[in-house]
Amino acid sequence: MSAVELGEFGVRRASESEADTLIGIDAIAAEGNGERQASIRRWCRQGLAVVAEDASGPLGYCAVEYTFFEQGFVTMLMVAPSARGRGVGQRLLNAAAASCTTPKLFTSTNVSNQPMQRLLQRNGWSPVGLLHGLDEGDPELFYLCRR
Template sequence: MNNVHDLRALTIRAGTPADAPTLVALDPVARSDGDERRTHIQRWCRAGSILLADTPTGPAGYCVLEYTFFDQGFVTMLMVAESGRGHGVGEKLLRAAMASCLTDKLFTSTNLSNQPMQRLLQRVGWRSVGMVHGLDDGDPEVFYLCTPRTR
């Protein structure tokens, strides 16, 4: 896996359709769930919704920014390569999404059980704005908001 310990060498760029196979290889869900996540990754790449964290040795993670949530920005996915977690890649991707969002409000969500993601969101200025039960049995989805004043 990529050496992501030196974040000075990490750049954020738009993903392209050519990146899809590499992102599938980076994403443990895409490697194990059949075709569903792979199909999403290919669609996100074609739509220009991917922000890619790139290192000299290849991608370290990706973020998906869409505008399908009540016409507001929504970070649909934040995925950091397993060996790169805890090194600031997720934070850089979230900050890039925050900076490039075209709407006044930017939302995301994560499972209540995903404590690392919740800590990351709070650290970069997002606030919890609600919870939805029933999407994943026994693990509610917590929604977060980032507004221009927190960007």
């Protein structure tokens, strides 16, 4: 019996054919945001996305790109609302760190996103900067994974 059958979940690289499934668990993409949908399709096509899943299907996904000063950057971390609090985000971040091909791995989140900040800090990520101007009135906090 596999871990997935035992009610646990696994993390693996997402395939291009799974883009629509990942769009379905991403609230912004599912509401019809074409840019997010296109990004998810591109991440899957380019092999940049990993998916966490259990026997019921996908629980969340993560995308790592290498366009941030040629370093790894967790561009997106999305956990389905029904799967939050189960360690899915932590496992996805760990998978991103394990697969990162550059010396440094960064991510960012809005100041208003307290749950993401707690997740990053619990997992050893260090705040390294603050950027104003991306989302009006909600600065972006940048983090570095201390591996």
